[in-house]
Amino acid sequence: MGYKRMTKEDIYEILRRWHAGQNVSRIVEVEKCDRKTIFKYIKKFNEAGFGRDTKLPDKERIWDIFEQKILPSVERHRPASKQLEPLEDIIRDMVQDKKEPLKPKSVYSVLKNNHNVNASYETYKIFVRNKGLTQKPARQMIRIELPAGLETQIDYGKVGLLEYLRTGKNKVVWAFCGVLAHSRLPFIQFVYTQDQKSFVESFIDMFEYYGGVTEIQSIDNLKSGVITPDLYDPKLNKSLQEMIEYYGTFIDPCRVGKATDKGKIERMIPSARELFRVLKKIHPTADIHTLNEHALRWCTEEYGQREHGTTRMPPMEVFEETERETLKKLPEERFEAPIWKPAHVHRGDQFFSFDKLRYSLPEAYKGLDVWVRYTERNKMLRVFLDRRLIREYVVTGKAVNYVPEDFPEGKREMMDGGFPRYLRRKAQVFGEASCKLIESILEPHAYLNCRRAQGILAIMKEYRGKPFYEQVCRRALQRGVKLPRTFKAMLKVEEKQLVLDMGINISELGRQMVRDATYYTN
Incomplete structure (x- = not known):
């Protein structure tokens, strides 16, 4: 088993699977x-006083247990095979050359002479095999049958165009398709978008259609579900992550470009496309909701009653007899799909934007990136920083939403529409x-002259208390x-005059000699 750096999310997912009853092999x-790694985390989890018979702690509690002692903190040295990675295309070209192909063993000799490769032959051989660079005979497909209630395979497929009622124009329609891997019973729902809300809502509709949830949901690496596709460490969309934890199931993203990882659902996409075209011909004026009703009836009454080519049994019959009872029960309340979006708090005004509306945060968050979670049912918008809730807003539709305490007094007055009153005070x-x-x-106009008033107030603050101040204000x-x-x-003129008046000292005798200017003109 190759080295893998463990993160907090990895540890939480391992313990969540173990707590749900999955065995270590799964x-x-x-x-x-590695099995030893998993046993190590389970052991520490048990030592902390938790087990399968106790309630699973929240993420923060589990992370506190493992953060100090368990998380790996060192990098492994770069293996010798790393120097072969830049040469992967060269190896493939020489081995798969249509005119003069070389055996992989001969390619190793060429690499040593022409590219100064010093990796051992055993390292080279493992690298070539892992990368699939050797010439192989035609692939033989092996059908994998899974137990009831284990897996649902999900995929999207473009099916055609349909009039969008809001605009009156044709819009691309996608089919959200799901298939139970054991019984092969399908679920088809036509949608206009593939955004995170639509994706989660389609999942919930599928769960309710089946009347339960399988242990695993195998999905494609769609952006609405998987933010970062990675074989060992996929990052799930926050809305999807919340939904699967609510229903007690697990998401297993398939490998990028590997359709065979979910071969059962791949064969359903052409059928969904053909169904959409047939339903459009039969019901030319139907909207997308009506087509979805017909699609579900087709899944149950036509496809579900037809003998499947692989299992040789009708999917609906297999579902009713063996798979329905193995599905996990649904919660009493339907999950409300939240909308998660990243937002940036602007340095200039400490506002962030969400759905074309602006919201304020305290000055300490200026310039930071936050996550915003919105739920439609209660119109609640929550702001998170590093998984910590920092603010809540009830969305009312106002263009600008703020908390007065987020701003200094002057800005607060201006935002309240009372800035002129503030200047008068x-x-x-x-x-x-x-x-x-x-x-x-x-x-004349309070808001147009606010800057002038602010400037004069600053000057007043500088000259207040001077003997001439009140007289200059009246003038x-x-x-x-x-x-x-x-x-x-x-003010400056009066200040200079004051200096002149106070700068000349005259004695009593000198004052007797002072004459008015008219004395000299007469």
């Missing part, structure tokens, strides 16, 4: 881990003349001063 097969601190001057500036009010620079110039 977990090894799905999670691609600030001016009252500086005196009656100051307040009247600010009111005269705001009077500015009489002259109708509106500009901060004019007001400041008046």
Whole structure:
């Protein structure tokens, strides 16, 4: 078993599978881990006081148990086979050359001479076999039969065009198809979109159609389900992850480009496409909901009653006799599919956007990326940072939504529509003349003159307490001063005059000698 770095999500998934009753062999097969690794995590889990007979703790509790001692923290050294990876295409071209093919053993000699490869022949041989670079005879297909209630295979397929009632124009229609791997009973639902909400809703409709849930859901690496396709560490969409945990099932993404991983559902896509075209001809005016009703009847009454070419039994008969009772029971309440979206909190105004509406967060979150979860039933929007809930909003349709405490007092007043009142209150601190001057500036149009009033308030703060301050404010009010620079110039003139008046010291004798200018003109 090759080395695999274990993450918190990997550990939680292993323990969730084990707690659900899956044996270690099954977990090894799905999670691609060594048996000793799985036993190690189960042992630590038991030592912490948890077992299959106790309730499964939440993710945070499990991560706390394992974070300090268990998670791997070192990288393995690069194996010798790494130097062969850049040469993979060269090896394939030489082995599969149509005119002059070489045996893989001969290719090894060429690589040593021409590319300075120093990996051992055994390493080279394993690399070639793992990459499938050797010439092989024609593949023989082996049919794999699975026990009842184990797996449902799911896939999408493009089926055609249908009028979209909201626009009156034709729109591409996709078929969400599911097949029970044991009984081969299908589920078909036509949809206009493949977004995360539609994907999860189709899953839930399929569960309700079958009346239960299988242990595993094998899906393609569709973006609505799998964010990052990876054989060993696929990242599931958050909405899909919530849904499978709610219904107690598991998602096993298939390998990219490997249709044989879900061969049973691949054969259903052409049938769904043909069914869509037939139903359109029979019901030319039907909408997509009506077509879906006919499609489900076809699955049960026609395809379900027809003898299957592989099992030689009708799918509906096998389902009723052996598979229905093995399915997991559905919860009493239907799961509401949430919408998860990433959002960026802007540095300038500390708002983020969701569905064309804007929401505020405290200043500490400016410039950060958050996750937003929205549920339609209760109109609740929740904001998360590193899986931690930081804010909740009830969506009312307002274009701008904010909490006043997120902003300083000045910005808060402006957002409430009371910024002019805020400026008047600030001016009252500086005196009656100051307040009247600010009111005269705001009077023609409060919001257009807010910047001028802010500038004059800053000047008032600088000159308040000066002996000439009140006199200048009254004079500015009489002259109708509106500009901060004019007001400041008046204050500076008075300040210089004050310096001149206070800078000359005259004795009593000197004062007797002072004459008025008219004394010299007469």
